[in-house]
Amino acid sequence: MAYLEIKDFYKSFGEVEVLKGINLDIKKGEVVTIIGSSGSGKTTLLRCINFLETPDVGEMILDGENLFSSSADKKDGEKELRDKRLNFGLVFQSFNLFPQYNVLDNITLAPTLLIKEQAETYKKELKEKVELNRAEIKKAVAEFIQNKKEEIAKAGKELLEMVDLVEKEKAYPCELSGGQSQRVAIARALALKPKILCFDEPTSALDPELTGEVLKVIKSLKKKDRTMIIVTHEMGFAKNVSDKVVFMADGVVEEMGKPKEIFENPQSEKLKVFLSSITNKDGE
Amino acid sequence: MGEFLQVTSQLLEGFSTSVMLFILTLIIALPLGLIISFCTISKFAPLRIFFKVIVWILRGTPLMLQIFVIFYLPGLLNLFVWPTMDTGWAWFDRTITTRFIAALVAFSINYAAYFSEIYRGGIESISKGQFEAGQVLGMTKTQIFFKVVLLQVIKRIIPPMSNEIITLIKDTALANFISVLDILYWAKDFMLDGLIWPLFYAGAFYLVFVGLLTIIFNRVEKKLSYFRV
Ligand SMILES: Nc1ncnc2c1ncn2[C@@H]1O[C@H](COP(=O)(O)OP(=O)(O)OP(=O)(O)O)[C@@H](O)[C@H]1O
Ligand SMILES: [Mg+2]
Numbered sequence: 001m002a003y004l005e006i007k008d009f010y011k012s013f014g015e016v017e018v019l020k021g022i023n024l025d026i027k028k029g030e031v032v033t034i035i036g037s038s039g040s041g042k043t044t045l046l047r048c049i050n051f052l053e054t055p056d057v058g059e060m061i062l063d064g065e066n067l068f069s070s071s072a073d074k075k076d077g078e079k080e081l082r083d084k085r086l087n088f089g090l091v092f093q094s095f096n097l098f099p100q101y102n103v104l105d106n107i108t109l110a111p112t113l114l115i116k117e118q119a120e121t122y123k124k125e126l127k128e129k130v131e132l133n134r135a136e137i138k139k140a141v142a143e144f145i146q147n148k149k150e151e152i153a154k155a156g157k158e159l160l161e162m163v164d165l166v167e168k169e170k171a172y173p174c175e176l177s178g179g180q181s182q183r184v185a186i187a188r189a190l191a192l193k194p195k196i197l198c199f200d201e202p203t204s205a206l207d208p209e210l211t212g213e214v215l216k217v218i219k220s221l222k223k224k225d226r227t228m229i230i231v232t233h234e235m236g237f238a239k240n241v242s243d244k245v246v247f248m249a250d251g252v253v254e255e256m257g258k259p260k261e262i263f264e265n266p267q268s269e270k271l272k273v274f275l276s277s278i279t280n281k282d283g284e
Numbered sequence: 285m286g287e288f289l290q291v292t293s294q295l296l297e298g299f300s301t302s303v304m305l306f307i308l309t310l311i312i313a314l315p316l317g318l319i320i321s322f323c324t325i326s327k328f329a330p331l332r333i334f335f336k337v338i339v340w341i342l343r344g345t346p347l348m349l350q351i352f353v354i355f356y357l358p359g360l361l362n363l364f365v366w367p368t369m370d371t372g373w374a375w376f377d378r379t380i381t382t383r384f385i386a387a388l389v390a391f392s393i394n395y396a397a398y399f400s401e402i403y404r405g406g407i408e409s410i411s412k413g414q415f416e417a418g419q420v421l422g423m424t425k426t427q428i429f430f431k432v433v434l435l436q437v438i439k440r441i442i443p444p445m446s447n448e449i450i451t452l453i454k455d456t457a458l459a460n461f462i463s464v465l466d467i468l469y470w471a472k473d474f475m476l477d478g479l480i481w482p483l484f485y486a487g488a489f490y491l492v493f494v495g496l497l498t499i500i501f502n503r504v505e506k507k508l509s510y511f512r513v
Binding site: 050099 | 411413414417418419421422423424425427435436439510512513
């Protein structure tokens, strides 16, 4: 059973048709890497999945719930869009850390901002369910907020441990290397407990000697059965970490399969050309 | 010595009017400029174009002309005459006149236009990635603006803002063309009595004030130097 189903995504920017009918199924706990030459629409696909772009046509179903359908009569409001986005995490090529917050605050900012809404919901529930007077409700809500804050702080520290940056807790983004920045960005995305974590060329902006530490973190996530979609130009990594490799060309999924099949026994002409161009570039 | 003290107290009184005009203009123009900047980057074309034209006019014509227009035009068109003020507050009575208010309106509108351009430049200079990072983290537009973008914008715009604000204290002198009793008004008054040195003395007031502003802006800049945008 597919966990995430992408059906027939089409997306144009003006005259340029970028996605021309993308179909993709992803199972729970699966790691899918997307490869393909520049301009084939990989970033656009990730942006559509994360609701940063709206596909012109298509449907997306996550865990049985229809998240997006171009044929729906009503467009999502801001609140709905936000809720839907929270199903996914996105790690950008250029990190996009918040420069004025230290490492820990970068990780905890978004979950902290969610508390207020959660507290409102909790308050409503309380009012409906139990007979409490005003003061008791107020106290319960205050407790709820305090607990949440503690939870978030604790989770933030655990995430820092996971990405091996405990000693950088109080550092600001400008004091970090590219590899460290990207690890913070991964922790930040994980802090919201997304069901699916997406990466858009997470190592492309890094010096070669720093890619290893980021890839190591991603591999450790695979061990924890995280569902991930990774756009990458690191073929060795794709071979190594993927359950499934998707090759995109000119806005369609040209070929898809186990890493072994894709890299050792490519079928389509385009994939063969792509793979040989990559190996040539690496000077192998 | 008696003359020096008399000049000093008169100039001080005039300068307090200049500084009042300066402070009140900032209080009005800083937020107003932000609102105008939102309008000039709005996706709604009529709003955007309207405010772009307004900003163009305000930045493209002399401030002195704007002061004259705001002070005289309502009367000439028989719309209204700037009301006489009697606040009953002793201190205000001497410093705030209807002329002062007309000048304040002109300065606030004019400077809001300049500030709006600075804000706009600042907001547009923040990388799209910052907005998108906020979005994928489930933040609302308001949260993204206030929690993520604003401080970065402030850091970016401090140098142009400080230039503009330093220009403002000097521009307040234009108000004495509609007889606001600012420091230059009194300096000129002494000059007509044959005293030249109060003019230079008045200049020293501005210099000291600008020096203080420069120190403040340097402090703020330093305070925000812990991060890079
Ligand atoms: N907002 C946009 N407006 C107009 N054209 C766009 C926009 N975003 C992407 N495109 C175009 O869509 C095409 C696909 O872009 P996309 O970024 O998805 O490719 P990609 O596969 O991620 O490439 P790369 O490997 O270089 O990152 C490109 O031709 C690009 O110019
Ligand atoms: Mg891309």
